[in-house]
Amino acid sequence: MILGRMVGTVWATRKNPRLENFKLAIVRPYFWYNPSHDVEHVIAVDQVGAEVGQDVLVCVGQPGRWVAGDSRCPIEASVMAIVDSVEIERGTENAPVAPFALRSRFLPTTLVRVGDGGSTARDAGLHETDGGTP
Amino acid sequence: MMLGRVIGEVWATRKNPRIEGRKALLVAALAQDGDRRTPTGEVVVAFDSVGARIGHVVTVTWGSGARAVFSGPDNRWVLVDAAVARIVDAVSVERDGKEVEERED
Numbered sequence: 001m002i003l004g005r006m007v008g009t010v011w012a013t014r015k016n017p018r019l020e021n022f023k024l025a026i027v028r029p030y031f032w033y034n035p036s037h038d039v040e041h042v043i044a045v046d047q048v049g050a051e052v053g054q055d056v057l058v059c060v061g062q063p064g065r066w067v068a069g070d071s072r073c074p075i076e077a078s079v080m081a082i083v084d085s086v087e088i089e090r091g092t093e094n095a096p097v098a099p100f101a102l103r104s105r106f107l108p109t110t111l112v113r114v115g116d117g118g119s120t121a122r123d124a125g126l127h128e129t130d131g132g133t134p
Numbered sequence: 135m136m137l138g139r140v141i142g143e144v145w146a147t148r149k150n151p152r153i154e155g156r157k158a159l160l161v162a163a164l165a166q167d168g169d170r171r172t173p174t175g176e177v178v179v180a181f182d183s184v185g186a187r188i189g190h191v192v193t194v195t196w197g198s199g200a201r202a203v204f205s206g207p208d209n210r211w212v213l214v215d216a217a218v219a220r221i222v223d224a225v226s227v228e229r230d231g232k233e234v235e236e237r238e239d
Contacts, residue, residue: 001178001179001181001214001215002178002179003144003177047150048148048150057144057149057158059213059215060215061197061215062197062198062215063200063201063212063213063214063215067150067152067213078150078213080149080150080153080213081148081149082148083144083145084145085144085145086143086160087142087143087145087188088141088160089188089189
């Protein structure tokens with residue numbers, strides 16, 4: 001799955017009948033694996049009701065197609081969940097050997113750092129709030 | 135499958151009912167470079183099936199393999215494209231023509 005931010009919506013009137021009643025979301029991934037296209041977005045069917053600016057989980061491939069209940073639908077990605085928060089091991093996001101593609105893009109607004117004493121970090125309000133804008 | 139290290143968790147309340155109860159982990163891919171293991175920069179979100187925690191080295195399986203991890207009578211409807219399938223105890227690599235085992239702490 002892909003973690004990304006919803007940055008827009010696609011509207012279409014003339015479309016494949018199997019795409020009827022699906023909302024299409026433009027999601028900009030914070031990272032993804034094995035990108036098959038050299039673009040920085042993916043268009044996903046949204047049945048969860050995400051809004052622009054929210055962080056979402058996107059499922060790709062065949063499982064993403066099943067949200068429609070019909071594997072013949074021309075869908076290859078769908079929004080699975082709206083992210084409340086992302087917890088990341090303390091230090092990982094700033095490690096010198098770029099272990100984390102998040103560092104080179106922008107950070108989820110919901111990022112919470114955990115580490116030695118995860119609950120302490122949360123209680124202390126170490127929330128990342130100044131993640132860049134998409 | 136991919137070797138990776140769990141670096142975080144993703145929490146979500148509003149989600150598709152077919153992924154209810156699954157824990158989503160952030161896994162950073164690792165490349166075995168000789169006897170060193172370095173992060174490639176790729177990060178994947180995968181559902182946990184074995185109780186992995188932050189810091190664990192795990193393998194991630196994709197596609198229908200991930201579905202098999204969560205297999206059940208109606209596994210066709212488990213919406214998952216990546217799953218943490220096992221926690222790695224040790225990795226054996228060949229070094230100078232010999233097999234060397236490296237254990238995880």
